[in-house]
Amino acid sequence: MAVGGRSKSDAAVVVRRIVDEFLSGRPLAHIAEGLNRDGITPSEVYRGRSSGDSWHVSSIRNKLRSKSLLGYVHHQGETIRDDAGAPAVYARPLISLDEWNRMQSMVDSNQSRRTGAKPTKGLLTGLLVCYFCEQPMYYQPSKARGKLYRYYQCASRKHTAISADDLESLMEQEFLEAFGELPVRERVLVPGE
DSSP, rough: OOTTTHHHHHHHHHHHHHHHHTTOOOHHHHHHHHHTTTTTHHHTTTOOOOOOOSOOOOHHHHHHHHHHGTOEEEEEEEEBBBBSSBBOOSOOSSSSHHHHHHHHHHHHHHHHHOOOOSSSSSSSTTTOOOTTTBEEEEEEEETTTTTTEEEEEHHHHHHEEEEEHHHHHHHHHHHHHHHHTOOOOOOOOOOOO
């Protein structure tokens, strides 16, 4: 089936090119320049939908953020899940889950460096509950004299905050003691005939 003058497999080759160049450390602007120079338009990769006539940093970043690379079904940016809670899959993944995770980390890192933004969520956000009042605990960064202090504090704010660094380190140690020896498993999709 042709997509904007190219076949689906050609579109997959273009996506693979973008992923490989990004993972090798090539800047998004250089990737966009190369695609534009080679006459490849975004509409050819986005299944014929109009996405502009040329690539920009934002269109490359959006493609790298798309869960369609994993073959997942998504709607309005949210992954659709099956009855078991696993992501619903509609196509063969174009990249591995490991590549996806590495890309997300690299995109986040690039964005933080560019904007100077700090992460707004703590590693344990949404998982902690205060021992005393059973209220959810939230990540609370604060800056004093140019130094960043990271804490978790309960929603009631009635109890002492806990150092995020200490708590995250303790949780990492506990997790590794409990699960560190287990083999890593990856779900692999075997396409049907």
